[in-house]
Amino acid sequence: MSTKKVADAIEEVDMSAMPFYVRLHKAKQLIGKVHKNAINPHFKKNYADINSILDTVEPILLQHDLLLLQPIKDNVVVSQIIDIHSGDLVESYMTLPAITDPQKVLSAVTYFRRGTLQSLLSLQAVDDDGSTAASSKPSIDNKRFEEAVQAINDNKYTVAKLKASFDLTDLQTKALLLL
Numbered sequence: 054m055s056t057k058k059v060a061d062a063i064e065e066v067d068m069s070a071m072p073f074y075v076r077l078h079k080a081k082q083l084i085g086k087v088h089k090n091a092i093n094p095h096f097k098k099n100y101a102d103i104n105s106i107l108d109t110v111e112p113i114l115l116q117h118d119l120l121l122l123q124p125i126k127d128n129v130v131v132s133q134i135i136d137i138h139s140g141d142l143v144e145s146y147m148t149l150p151a152i153t154d155p156q157k158v159l160s161a162v163t164y165f166r167r168g169t170l171q172s173l174l175s176l177q178a179v180d181d182d183g184s185t186a187a188s189s190k191p192s193i194d195n196k197r198f199e200e201a202v203q204a205i206n207d208n209k210y211t212v213a214k215l216k217a218s219f220d221l222t223d224l225q226t227k228a229l230l231l232l
Contacts, residue, residue, distance in 0.1 A: 068118040073136035076117040077143070083113045086177045086223065092194075099192055099222075101176075103167045110174060123166045125149075130165035132173050145173035193219040198228075205232060 204210035
């Protein structure tokens with residue numbers, strides 16, 4: 054469903070009349086999967102960076118009168134979703150490691166913002182370092198996937214070999230259904 058259609062459907066409902074957890078539940082149903090837009094060069098895995106996650110979740114939360122904040126309090130990165138009507142909130146947090154290098158601190162803050170938000174909303178996204186151990190198959194980037202599809206169309210490769218060789222995204226798997 055497009056963001057505009059979601060906004061139109063939600064405008065018809067008085068958000069302030071709905072309990073906090075009902076709105077949070079409805080927002081979670083609309084969020085879906087987060088777009089994987091970055092590559093971790095060390096592990097050669099795709100993942101959703103903090104901007105992709107925010108672009109996906111924040112408009113939907115706001116449409117449900119839910120405010121996302123990610124403050125740092127006492128060396129702890131906190132992700133909070135707050136009901137703007139009642140002040141009720143849910144939160145997830147992680148304590149920052151003892152780091153003195155400012156660039157490393159900012160990297161850790163960004164990483165922890167992403168992690169706490171993914172945890173708080175149970176978002177489906179690739180863990181850029183943990184998924185290597187979970188999957189014995191490598192992922193395939195879009196360019197190589199398109200080349201594989203062309204090879205399948207030219208009868209030089211098969212869908213079964215592609216699925217057996219690579220850990221495909223949901224979008225790639227759906228694209229194969231069109232062949």
